[in-house]
Structures are given as C-alpha cells and as structure tokens.
Amino acid sequence: MGNSREQLPVELVDATGVGIGTCTVTEAHTAPGRLHRAFSVQLVDPDGRLLLQRRAPVKTRFASRWSNTCCGHPAPGQRVEEAAVGRLAEELGLTATLTEVGSFTYRAADTGSGFVEHEWDHVLLGTLTDGEPAPDPAEVSDYTWLDPAHVHSAMADDPHAYTPWLSSVLRLVTAARH
Template sequence: MLSPQMKIHAEPATDDVILVDEENKIIGRAPKFVAHTRGGLLHRAFSVVTVDNQKRVLLQRRASTKASFPSMLSNTCCSHPLASIPSDAEGIAGVKRAACRRYQFELGVPLQHPEDTLSCVWIFRYAATSPVALSVQTSGREEKVDLCEHEIDYVLLHVADSTQVALINDVIKSAAYNKDEVSELLWANTVEIRAHWEEMTPWFRILFDRVLEPWLLDLSACLAEVEDDLAIINLA
C-alpha cells in the first residue's frame, strides 16, 4: 500500500481537475496535487450521499493512506470530475457521470443511469485545510506541505432502493470496497453522526448541518428541487 507521499506522486496526469472562477465558469485545469496546495485552487468537486429507507446515511471512513483528511469519516463518496474526460465538464450531467465512475471505483457498487439515480440537490463553495500536512522532498530536503480544499461542491443525493441496499450490505460484510481509498463503510442515523461529529470531514459537516439533516425529515421535498435553478452557496 502506498504511503501518502508516494500516493500523491502516483496520481497520473490525466487526473487533472477542472479549475473554475467564482461563478463556476471553467478557466483551465491543474494536476490534483497542484490544485490542493498553494492555498487551494478553486475547482469542481462532488459529494455523493447515499441514504436508505430508514433515513440512514452511508458513511465511509477514508483510508489512513489518503494524502488529505486521512482516517476521517465522510459522506459516501467524494472526488472530482476530470479535465481529461470532456463529458465531465458538461454541467450537472457531467458531474453525475464522474460521480458514478468514482462510486464504483471506491465502493465496488455500480450506479446505473446517472441522470435518474443521482439528484443534484445543493451546490456550495467552501475551503478547508487537512489536519495532516504532507511530507515532500524538495531539492533533497523534506518539507511539510498543507493540503487545502477549495471547491465548488455538487451534492448528489442517492436514495438507495432495496436491491442497492442489499448490494451495499454485501460489500460492507465482505469488506469488498477499495481499501486504498476506504477503510470502512457503515450506515449511520443522525444521532450516530452527531456522536462522531469530531471525526467528520469539514465538507460533510457543512452539508449535514446546512441541508442533509433537515432533508432527512422530508426527502420528497428535497428531491422536488429543480436542478437547473440551484444557486451556488458561497461558504469559503
């Protein structure tokens, strides 16, 4: 298994993220490492939140080898649409396709028909710094580098049906997820999430506080939102 330092340099150039301005207009691309240093370059991201019919949230604990926010609890799956895949830049539809790819890569669970399976219910801009600095070699010297998130984050809600829940439970039972990315998968209700609040990633705290906890009281109202009318909430 790669150490955090090895892992960050093992990312291929094709993992460039999509850089945007404050209005979410595409202005370029950058390698993932570059975008998460220098205070964080603003880029697109997504956070998938899977819930079941008991209003539990599927959480993941990030692998201890992750370069940023290692071992922290977070939403089901989060990553970035990629600049190397042109269709990923196609607004909400592109973000959904990227999210489905990543979901299967991390969890081993396929999500068919992104447009129907995922609902974009909130978009927000935030910034956060990982509590663990990354050690890198520069000119023969070891330096500590802060890894920073500065993202326009698309929150994608996935209401799992009974078939999907059964598949997810099989993955949990057999620990068949990608262990380079995820160290644990678990279902949690709102009380259990609050009980582990200090272990949660900053972006999940934001989306849970602001929207997810109220949504769980009435998912139908949340899903009635019109995706094209979503404004970007600036919390950076």
C-alpha cells in the first residue's frame, strides 16, 4: 500500500544536485521540505501524444491531480534510470526505454495535505510502442493520451487540476523532442 512507501529512504541533495545524506520520504516532504532527488517519467506514443496519469485520491501529495506518466524517488545510490523503469512497471505495468532529458528543481506546498515537494527532479522521456497501461489503483486513478497542445491549453484553463511540476517536465520534454 502507498503508506509504506512513505518510510522508504530518499537521497538529500545540495543546490548543485550532489548527495549529502538521506531521510525518509515523509521527512523529506514535511514542511518546509528538504531538497531531495526525484524523477519524472514522460511517455509519448509514436504520434507524439503524451501519456498523463491522474494521481490516486489516496496519494499523500497532490492527490487526484493530473500529472506526467509517473514519478518517484530513486533509493540512495540507485541509478535514476533503473528506479524510473521500476516505477513505470509498478504504477502502470509498462516497459519502455527511458532517456534523461534534463533536470530542474522546484518547491511546491500541497495546501490539502500540508506536505511540501522540494525536489531535484530528473526528467526521463520514453516512447511507448507496445502495451497498454494497467494502473495500480493505489497510485493511479485514471490515465489519458493527449496531444501536447491540448495539455498546455488545459493547464492554462485549470492549473489546479494538474501537479505543480508538470509544466517544467513538459518544457524539458518538448525541448528534447524538437
């Protein structure tokens, strides 16, 4: 279940992305938030549509919001790509080759839960050529394939329906695909 994930270790990083220690997921996300390593996966299909997921209502941070394909935290010392491939399989039952296309840092407070995201986020891009998503309901409540232009206009119309990191993920994905 999702709550056991909250006790897993994450890697704390400094302002340049260098590892400086570890703490639990819960500790990292307790206000004011501690900068830690994370990843965001974005899958596209051969037509260039984006696979978005709606986070499950039981998620402790930004529940029920639409987001990129999947997110997570590598274990301390774990390769980001390895962690991301594992999360993609766990959350959506999918396999894809992932390539890191950049990283960014952000801080966002979830007013609903009081938790804070403060992450050094590695963005990984992959093309899904085979398979259909099989979401884990503890993680994902829904998914959809959308044209990037539609996603950008929908986010502009209703920003609170989307996770606060999605726009930065899509900026890096768009740059990598052009």
